[in-house]
Amino acid sequence: MRKKVIFPFTLIIIFFLIIFTIYGRAIFQEGNPLPIVKAIIQLETSDSDYIQYSKKPLKYISKSRIDRELMIKKYMEKDKWSYIEQLGGGYIFTKENEQAIVVTKQYSSKYFVWEVPEEASIDK
Template identity: 40%
Template sequence: MSWLKKMFITLMFSLTLAAGLFIGFFGPVLFQEGNPIPLLVSILKLKTTDSNYVQFLNSEKQSMYLAANQGKNPLFEVKEFMKSKGWKFEEQMGSGLIFLKDENEAIVLTRQYSKYFVIWDVSKSVVR
């Protein structure tokens, strides 16, 4: 067996082992929201632009956003987003933020995505 062939086999084995270990350790975090590709693309957008949040899902019933965790107040971006849509923050109940607008009530559900990011779900009827 030639030296080049041995080196290629060793390299492929090492890459396969590294990928397996990566997925083994980080798989649960990566796949906690289902398909991780939209979230990974959104993380890249957050890191490469001046945006404070990125929309990564837009369906008929809801929109989902990803924001960087800002430390002391990780829900600041959610409150600012809803304020820009005319909603006033009322209170927080667990992971839900309650907003009021013209005697209507909206609940925005939030959850932590790793220690660096926050995901929030907004109903389509809220942001129209």
């Protein structure tokens, strides 16, 4: 009886060790993966283009198939920020002598994360 219980748990532990060995850096690239997993589930079950998963710093996750530049411009224009230019993964905006840079980073082949400076947040 004891072997019947130990064997499946051993297989599960070996499976997770293999997964973490292969994908560990990708899974933990943004720190604790649980908020991101929760946000991905919300994103997949809603019509939203983005889901917030961190408040400090303010971070969002979006699907890679959407036009990230257009979506970020719409987000920032809600609070009257004007688009200036893109430099790599950063989008530069200005508003009344202030400047804000929204930084994007590919999280996986299906998702990217983006960080909005606190002063530029429309969710204040």
